[in-house]
Amino acid sequence: MEQTNQTQYVKVTWGIALRIWWWIIWRSLLAALAGGFVVGFVAGFAMAIAGVALSMTQIIAALFGGIIGVVVNVFFTKNIIGKKFKDFTLVLLKSGQ
Secondary structure, eight states: OOOOOOOOOOOOHHHHHHHHHHHHHHHHHHHHHHHHHHHHHHHHHHHHHHHHOHHHHHHHHHHHHHHHHHHHHHHHHHHHHHHOSSSSSSOOOOOOO
């Protein structure tokens, strides 16, 4: 029996968009919080020992936290591509030129 690779398009609903968003956001949030805590603690401790002012420490920790948040979010956004959900799979299709 011959199999055909026929693409079936799924209409994007708010429910599907919410499922995809939730898959990304809760993982990103937990990982960013954990990573930000560890990096912030280590950086804050090192800067306190070095005698850096508290206000500068807070600014640097916020920058590190933001960078970690962006990196983690991009990581999970990449990982969701190809993910099989209950009734659809999130894939990228090459468009015809």
